[in-house]
Amino acid sequence: MKVAIIGAGPRGLWAAEELMERARQRGARIELSVLNDAPLDALSAPDAFRPDTPEQWLLNVPSGVIETRLSSFNTWRGADDDFPSRRTVGQFLLASWEALRENLPRGCTLEMIERKVSNLTPVDGGVVVEGELFAEVLLCTGHAPAEPVVGAQSAYPHTNLDSIGRGDVLLVRGAALSFMDVVRYVPARRIYPVTRTGRFMEVKAYPEDEAARASALAPHAEEIRRCEGFDQFRAILTEAAQTILRAQGGDGDVAAVIDGTDFTGDAVAELRTSLAAAEATRPWTAALAVGYTFRTLYPQIIRRASFGGRDTLGGERFYRLTRVLERVAFGPPADTARDLVEALDSGRVRVDVMQRGDQDLRALAAEVGADVIVDSVTAPAGVVPGTLVGFLVEAGIGQTYTNTGNNRALRVEPDGTLVGQKHLAAAGRMSEGWILGHDTLRRSEDDVIPAWAKRVSAAAMVHPQRVHGTPPLTARTEGWVDELLADPERCQSLLDTYSSPVNILNPEPMVSNIDELVQAGADCGVEVKVFFARKANKGIAFVDTVRDAGHGVDVASYDELRQVLMRGVPGERIIVSAAIKTDHLLRLAIESGVVISADNRDEYDRIVELAGGNPAYVAPRLAPDPAMMPPTRFGERLDTWKNHLARPVEGVKVVGVHAHLHGYAAADRAAALRECMELTDSLRAAGHVPEFIDIGGGVPMSYLDDAEQWEDYCSAISTQRAGYAAPFTWKSDPLSTHYPFHQQPTRGAWLQQVLSDGIAEALSERGLRLHLEPGRSLLDGCGLILAQVAFVKTRSDGLPLVGLHMNRTQCRTTSDDYLVDPILVKRTPDSAELEAFLVGAYCIEDEVILRRRIRFPRGVSAGDIIAIPNTAGYFMHILESASHQIPLAKNVDWPAGTLDAIDQLDQVDQIS
Structure with missing residues (x-):
């Protein structure tokens, strides 16, 4: 399958990693092309993480949330300070791309292409990108360039600012994070910010006992998921923030902050207060409490408000609320704010015209004697005219959601597929509003990217509807096995007669x-x-x-x-x-x-x-x-x-x-x-x-006919052992001792x-x-185990489990695991796809039947039957145990369907 990802920024990287990881786990063959309209070391527009970004331009999210398949960001750099330079993040992203190249699954390729994509057309069976047909395409184009302001130069990339000298005076459109980057980089003697709100962002703050505070918010998280309307949502958020404010010993009017009516008129004084509270030299303010609460509850808010959920949360009222809270919750780290306060104290930054953002910039520049106008306002989230996504919407290929203020958001399905399309998907800023919190460095299993990778990798499989382990190891079966498993009622009759599990023997x-x-x-x-x-x-x-x-x-x-x-x-x-x-x-x-x-x-x-x-x-x-x-x-x-x-x-x-x-x-x-x-x-x-x-x-x-599958597995488990591949075995078991399940001759x-x-x-x-004296090779094709599904549940941490009426000794040798895919005999209606571990009857935590995760594309339910094929050689009996006084499995001769002589009599010496 040929797949294209357009955009090589953090989300493009995530999508590439996720797709290749899924391909590794599913044995899929994918040719991936990543197209980026800037040099590949730029990584994202507007160059937020270029490796040559100024050292003083700091990350705006805690470093602990950043991770890739390579590792966590903090582990990679060997430090854990919260807000390091974005330059270092860029270097980490580049290292992660290189690690992906070095750890591609067998049979998959990755090509990085520097190309601006302006021509994209969905067709039957795929998408044509610049004249080349791809089966699937994902847009990860990130931040669009801001609409240029006449007479102004953009703050990004930083090289745009290099001509500014020490004697210059700047008028800067915007007073948010990008403005603070400008202040920390340029040597200008005076800088005048201009905004519509007249306010700076609140400084990020975290309580010392964050675990206790997050725990206190847990009940409110559940309330958020269940809330029915805007007033209830606002009440929950207000109560939660008041809980945090009290716990921090702070003061202030939480409701006024949430409503956006708390402005004192003195932006500088507010910034000083916010910084002092963040640095713990004064009690927390209501704004800090609201910001921390909103950030902590954000995952639940995202789930509740995304994919049209905001329609039932007040629509435009909810949108205005989130705009207010973005200023409160997603502001600068203390280091950046401290530099801004120092610049204000020295007179290098002046707020004389700060609240006049709705006026003509050139006239304001002339008024304050500015030599240069700098635009530090990024393009709004959503669909931006003039971009690739904008063209797709104009052409009717993409649909928008308009209940997001003045902007439009690209509508996508939960797996990122554009509404109305089959093979074209998008992830990131273009859908912000339709999906809340979609523009972030954080990775979440609830995001569209994992869902997209799951769908695309499944479509790339030869047999996407077949139950398989991770990665697939398809059993070679005899005709008698296929005939039996095609008859669910016959299988159930065997279990009803002889209990579960039952060993079926055919010599x-x-x-x-x-x-x-x-x-x-x-x-x-x-x-x-x-x-x-x-x-x-x-x-x-x-x-x-x-x-x-x-x-x-x-x-x-x-x-x-x-x-x-x-x-x-x-x-x-x-x-x-x-x-x-x-x-x-x-x-x-x-x-x-x-x-x-x-x-x-x-x-x-x-x-x-x-x-x-x-x-x-x-x-x-x-x-x-x-x-x-x-x-x-x-x-x-x-x-x-x-x-x-x-x-x-x-x-x-x-x-x-x-x-x-x-x-x-x-x-x-x-x-x-x-x-x-x-x-x-x-x-x-x-x-x-x-x-x-x-x-x-x-x-x-050989248990397998497909040598490629065995090589895929060996490569995958080796990559897991090396720490790059996502663990697909129980508790990351390296499975270092096993039979060569495919071999020749x-x-x-x-x-x-x-x-x-x-x-x-x-x-x-x-x-x-x-x-x-062969055992295993004589019994090749001579047996299988049938076991009844007892339950489907999750472990306490959410890991899916499928319980069998069976214990692990009933399919085990001295090797670490039985590395052949089970076969599902479906007796219940189809249900949602599930990836789970098979667990057994013994009352111990490590009671696992198969130590690879198993994927059930049609779901699995209590009452279904799991067949474990070709187990006559050693797996049935070499380690079987009757612990807990659970009877040993019965052995049934096939096709007679009667007990084998070993089970017919109580006394072994009576066998004759």
Whole structure:
């Protein structure tokens, strides 16, 4: 998908970061072009954050609110003073753009283009920008240039002011923040501000115990969200400000401030009082209390008044109120105000004509002897004629909202899309009024930018309506799974019958998985025998299947062995590979003619003793050379076995050599086979008759068909671990230990690699069979878990949770997580899209089924069913627990729909 963002200021950056973060989480492919009509280091008009902005031009919002994907502003700069230079902010924004370039999601691109956009046309399926078609376009054009005043020069960029000398006299239109920037920068000997109100802005102030004050305002925040009209809103705001004023020990008439009737006529005296209160050299004023209250409640006011909400708050009355409160709430920091007071005290700034802003500026300049007129008034918020947005409105492409005083605001949907359009959106100052507080450095989840990025990234997905984890890892499913999950009532019947969760077992794919390995060996001239690793799944159906296929079973405990023997598997087709073997287990193995993998010399000697001269079949376990592969706790080294088995023992037959290897590398298996063949040669020379080499399990499989998805995930989790990507795992879990859920080659092709480079020939020359003990790869496609949704709620901090009738041990191995997307079986009506974590039944905070966040495009509700596919291999049983005395999950053979033999009888020894 080709996407364009027009404007590279703070909101353009936010939109680019948010879009790319969503693309990372959703596996979307996006080509992003960012077009800016000024040099890319200017970042925004009117150049408020250029890296060469004067050092004394300070930030006007607390530095603690500024953050990007790179980090928080304060962390990046290593300081936490509230109002640093805007220059530093500009440097931070540039660093954030560079960080975005360096951390793009796989398959996404970013191109920065210096170009003024004046031609933009919506068409079917997209928007044409300067002749180039984009699927989606977002306008983040920020502040429009102010309408020029004849004979005046703009205060921005600061280079406009560089010709002003020490002897000059200035008349400055405006007395707000931009005027104060002019005062702090130019060396003029005298400066005359001119305004319509005749007042300076109130100084920003914050209480020492801000947490307590914010807490005191919390009830009023809730009242704001519920208020029904202007009078009620004004009453809530008045009461809240009086609460703050009393808490601060201040004085004054809060109602007069809110009504804008508090002007004493002496702007300078008011500024001095405001500064003194902000610096805590006198009690707070009513104006400071109102300003702090308005800023603190602003998020709730935004929610209540935006998207036409002001229509029910008095319309024009509400607009006038907000204009009054902007002067009170969003004024300068104390440092800036202090410089202005000093300039007033020295006579460099004069207020002789301050209240005559409605008069001709040139006449006023002549009256005060001004050499230069400076315009420090920025363009109003909303739609400004002559701009790109203005042209769009004139062309009927954009619609406006007029209940914002003398200005018009661009109407957009909650996701920023222009009303009446599909692929053209806007975010920022052009919609101020329709959306309150839309022109700010603050980032909020309630803003249109996250909603826009969410919509666009979803549209860029291949399967936007599919339930997926973050990022998507789509399960490879068998036909029987697809058929079952397409029948919600059949799924529900299984849960009603056997409770939730239920493990569905289908051994049919097992046969083809065995055949693939056997055929791969045959193609290389090697006889392959497969021994199903019983520990991977306790289902008896799998034992029966491998028995009927003429192969064997690898067991790791007394009960596993007893069950397998009772199912009629001959002893010579069983190997006991348990890491620790009881005498009870060894006696049963010897009595039944089962091959025993002897892990060490002590164990071999115990077998000799327990056999007492009776036949015992043994395969010594070899620990391969640690210089060739990772060290292992299993087995003994080559020379140890050579020495210990130098002479045969009566009754004990060494029938093969066994190895237990970590990982899945074909090269490691080949190296181990060479050592195993060296040991078989030595054993034969000593009089033993080994017939096979068993290299254990670790036969690779792949849960995913899409290699790109796995690479996307690996890149995303790596970027999260590095601290750049937004966390998409539970408590930012790095998930550093996991199975390679996509890998190539697998099974047969992998085995052919193992047997290459002369290995097959060497085995054949020695007349040795190759034994394999796969678990996971034999059970590929053989099972899934069904679990009922119990509830949908939020954690105390608002994090969405979906509760399942299941616990985390019922889908877990020794790895950190099961990294395959669940499948939703919908049984309830569609609802709002939700991104949530799946949590389980155990009464602990970390009881999470899957540790990636899951997206439900059609919503999810209690009564729906979550299917976790391809879990037969280890995930169902290896760590399952009946803690809290919650019964273990039942195991159902498919397609019969009946309990597996493991669950049919209470006593394990009755299985037959």
